[in-house]
Amino acid sequence: MEKFQKITGVAAPMPLVNIDTDMIIPKVFLKTIKRSGLGANLFDEMRFDRQGNEIPDFVLNKPQYRDAEILVAGDNFGCGSSREHAPWAIRDFGIKCVISTSFADIFFNNCFKNGILPIVMPQEVVDTLMADAEKGSNARMTINLEAQEVTTSDGQVFEFEVDPFRKHCLLEGLDDIGLTLAHEASIDMFEEAAAQSRPWV
Amino acid sequence: MTAPKTLYDKIWDAHVAHEGDDGTCLLYIDRHLVHEVTSPQAFEGLRLAGRKVRAPEKTIAVPDHNVPTTLDRVSGVIANEESRIQVEALDKNAKDFGVHYYPVSDVRQGIVHIVGPEQGWTLPGMTVVCGDSHTATHGAFGALAHGIGTSEVEHVLATQTLIQRKGKNMKVEITGKLKPGVTAKDITLAVIGETGTGGGTGYVIEYCGEAIRDLSMEGRMTVCNMAIEGGARAGLIAPDETTFAYVKGRPHAPKGAQYEAALAWWKTLYTDEGAHFDKVVTLKGEDIQPVVTWGTSPEDVLPISAVVPAPESFEGGKVEAVKRAIAYMGLEVGQKLTDIKIDTVFIGSCTNGRIEDLRAAAAILKGKKVKDGMRAMVVPGSGLVRAQAEEEGLAQIFTDAGFEWRLAGCSMCLAMNPDQLAEGERCASTSNRNFEGRQGYKGRTHLVSPAMAAAAALTGHLTDVREMM
Ligand code: SF4
Numbered sequence: 001m002e003k004f005q006k007i008t009g010v011a012a013p014m015p016l017v018n019i020d021t022d023m024i025i026p027k028v029f030l031k032t033i034k035r036s037g038l039g040a041n042l043f044d045e046m047r048f049d050r051q052g053n054e055i056p057d058f059v060l061n062k063p064q065y066r067d068a069e070i071l072v073a074g075d076n077f078g079c080g081s082s083r084e085h086a087p088w089a090i091r092d093f094g095i096k097c098v099i100s101t102s103f104a105d106i107f108f109n110n111c112f113k114n115g116i117l118p119i120v121m122p123q124e125v126v127d128t129l130m131a132d133a134e135k136g137s138n139a140r141m142t143i144n145l146e147a148q149e150v151t152t153s154d155g156q157v158f159e160f161e162v163d164p165f166r167k168h169c170l171l172e173g174l175d176d177i178g179l180t181l182a183h184e185a186s187i188d189m190f191e192e193a194a195a196q197s198r199p200w201v
Numbered sequence: 202m203t204a205p206k207t208l209y210d211k212i213w214d215a216h217v218a219h220e221g222d223d224g225t226c227l228l229y230i231d232r233h234l235v236h237e238v239t240s241p242q243a244f245e246g247l248r249l250a251g252r253k254v255r256a257p258e259k260t261i262a263v264p265d266h267n268v269p270t271t272l273d274r275v276s277g278v279i280a281n282e283e284s285r286i287q288v289e290a291l292d293k294n295a296k297d298f299g300v301h302y303y304p305v306s307d308v309r310q311g312i313v314h315i316v317g318p319e320q321g322w323t324l325p326g327m328t329v330v331c332g333d334s335h336t337a338t339h340g341a342f343g344a345l346a347h348g349i350g351t352s353e354v355e356h357v358l359a360t361q362t363l364i365q366r367k368g369k370n371m372k373v374e375i376t377g378k379l380k381p382g383v384t385a386k387d388i389t390l391a392v393i394g395e396t397g398t399g400g401g402t403g404y405v406i407e408y409c410g411e412a413i414r415d416l417s418m419e420g421r422m423t424v425c426n427m428a429i430e431g432g433a434r435a436g437l438i439a440p441d442e443t444t445f446a447y448v449k450g451r452p453h454a455p456k457g458a459q460y461e462a463a464l465a466w467w468k469t470l471y472t473d474e475g476a477h478f479d480k481v482v483t484l485k486g487e488d489i490q491p492v493v494t495w496g497t498s499p500e501d502v503l504p505i506s507a508v509v510p511a512p513e514s515f516e517g518g519k520v521e522a523v524k525r526a527i528a529y530m531g532l533e534v535g536q537k538l539t540d541i542k543i544d545t546v547f548i549g550s551c552t553n554g555r556i557e558d559l560r561a562a563a564a565i566l567k568g569k570k571v572k573d574g575m576r577a578m579v580v581p582g583s584g585l586v587r588a589q590a591e592e593e594g595l596a597q598i599f600t601d602a603g604f605e606w607r608l609a610g611c612s613m614c615l616a617m618n619p620d621q622l623a624e625g626e627r628c629a630s631t632s633n634r635n636f637e638g639r640q641g642y643k644g645r646t647h648l649v650s651p652a653m654a655a656a657a658a659l660t661g662h663l664t665d666v667r668e669m670m
Contacts, residue, residue: 001250033245033286033287034241034242035249036249176356177252177355177356177359180356180359180362180364181360183218183227186218186219187227187229187362190219190229191229191361194229197466198215198326198466199459199462200324200455200459200462201259201327
């Protein structure tokens with residue numbers, strides 16, 4: 001997994017509450033054999049009409065938000081099914097951080113597995129960040145995971161909580177595989193010894 | 202002196218690459234088998250993270266679950282869109298990541314658990330994994346082999362290790378000799394009938410005893426294949442002369458001095474005198490009869506001479522389960538198992554798709570015809586099994602009897618390719634799972650040995666093969 005350190009980027013406002021996983025990535029895209037490429041269909045039914053044309057009003061279709069790396073969203077983000085396709089789609093689109101007042105549990109967990117930082121903030125902070133996000137592409141928000149701080153485009157700083165182990169894994173870019181690779185020296189040593197003792201393997 | 206060890210202990214100890222403070226280990230994996238259904242997202246994960254396959258030379262891929270088994274597959278594309286895409290993805294992933302690959306067009310293609318041993322990839326004392334629960338099959342060689350999920354597939358691809366905690370030791374001993382007409386399939390089903398589908402949960406089973414020793418490698422693979430139906434992630438049989446003879450000369454088995462060195466180590470792979478087992482089950486070989494399953498769980502096993510049991514003869518939650526199973530299977534309580542009529546016979550799968558299985562079925566079928574109206578199908582487990590069966594004249598026996606002679610794949614073992622049961626159709630099947638819908642929506646499955654399947658094909662009902670011998 002890519003290391004998550006500090007990001008400074010455009011935040012897209014999605015004040016809608018209860019954005020579910022079917023909105024994030026509709027069922028028809030689950031038959032895929034991939035987890036990459038799903039960004040093209042992120043929020044598919046909100047983003048495109050039946051003919052596949054972009055709906056200009058949708059936030060991620062607006063020029064100033066097309067490269068958003070942060071999403072500020074309404075309450076209960078990511079509810080619905082357990083599909084890991086939802087975080088895959090978000091990450092593939094380029095969004096690395098989602099801020100809301102609350103998240104669905106499974107989605108929340110799935111985010112960390114896929115290099116996305118979900119941040120829970122109280123309502124008034126989310127309101128402030130939402131207003132900041134609405135300023136468009138000149139307003140860049142900063143997420144500093146190390147310091148556990150969000151800084152708005154006009155310099156207001158808000159602290160957030162994150163589980164220490166998950167923070168560590170995100171900072172180091174560690175997934176299960178990453179954690180195992182931290183023991184790579186042991187694996188190398190094992191392999192060398194085995195090459196001597198069981199060369200036929 | 203070191204404490205006596207079981208075979209499982211020995212293989213485990215030889216593969217721990219790292220042990221954490223909490224006892225969680227990184228188990229080094231010697232062979233990773235890959236098929237098209239559980240691997241696409243794992244390879245994709247590697248791509249996304251910019252990782253490589255750590256040991257492509259220890260990774261072997263083959264498409265089997267989705268592939269059609271009809272003769273026209275060679276020329277045509279796979280009609281089902283999703284299946285085609287999965288097979289094509291494996292083609293590409295195998296190429297991009299440089300792993301060993303047997304594409305559909307290769308005569309060596311077949312069911313992953315048949316191809317591995319056949320090509321000499323599976324050797325005694327190895328750790329073997331595959332994103333498929335029937336990986337237990339490879340335990341027949343005295344290899345520690347079990348199924349894993351897609352995220353673990355990715356983990357093994359990237360690190361050649363698996364995060365594991367050690368399981369418990371269970372011994373299943375089959376003493377004495379088998380009676381004529383009784384096969385490895387009957388042993389493994391009888392064991393599940395005895396222990397239940399949860400009996401092996403948390404354990405690695407070592408099968409031993411005279412009846413196991415007497416089995417060929419094919420038979421041993423059949424026994425270990427269904428360890429998972431008994432709840433055990435892995436089943437093992439200590440390697441012996443039968444094993445060494447099977448392995449020797451296989452394309453990827455060690456040769457010359459390396460073979461000698463390997464052999465010396467393989468000979469140390471047995472359970473020491475006095476080693477501790479957490480659980481022991483013993484069956485007498487001479488008591489085992491040809492069995493069939495009547496219900497929708499592999500533990501719903503009875504000798505062919507029995508009748509459909511009454512739900513009240515069970516206890517607890519099983520009473521309801523049995524009621525449901527009898528209704529699903531369309532049976533009557535007290536009905537003789539030999540009175541159950543069959544529409545379809547399927548001989549194949551990683552349980553019973555090897556040459557010996559085809560020989561056993563052909564021996565029953567020789568010079569006879571399947572019952573009128575019967576749909577009967579033989580699907581060899583690999584292209585090489587198919588070729589050998591043709592050479593031995595078995596294919597001719599099958600086709601003369603009225604069986605379809607198919608190309609290798611998982612076929613009707615699971616309803617993922619075109620070979621499926623229609624609603625309500627009843628099948629005598631040599632596969633390993635009789636779950637609701639396993640062979641097709643509302644299809645009904647009776648698990649049997651190849652010889653019993655052949656017997657049912659001739660009579661049109663479940664039949665005691667001993668009457669035909
Ligand atoms: S033959 Fe059946 S059990 Fe064996 S690998 Fe194929 S689908 Fe799984």
